Amino acid sequence: MQKASDRGPFVLSKATMQKLFNMMSAASFVMSTGMVIGTMAIYTRIPALTKHYVDELKGELTGMIAEMVPGQIDEVMPELPTTTGPAVPFKSPF
Numbered sequence: 248m249q250k251a252s253d254r255g256p257f258v259l260s261k262a263t264m265q266k267l268f269n270m271m272s273a274a275s276f277v278m279s280t281g282m283v284i285g286t287m288a289i290y291t292r293i294p295a296l297t298k299h300y301v302d303e304l305k306g307e308l309t310g311m312i313a314e315m316v317p318g319q320i321d322e323v324m325p326e327l328p329t330t331t332g333p334a335v336p337f338k339s340p341f
Contacts, residue, residue: 259267
């Protein structure tokens, strides 16, 4: 065990502090590398993810519109007449 005068004002010795700093440096390197790799992986997959979600959204919208349109057309369309009136008079331009 070192004397307090050998350690200086620190609680831990210089060798222990150096080991701690080296471990923190290695952990920082690992975390930074992981973030760079994760960012690259996500960045390269963005077009595929976007295309997937757009295709899924188009499919859902197409299904919803296909269900809604026939009902709305039936509501708006008037009843077809069963009989017709006289022919419209036609004047010849000659």
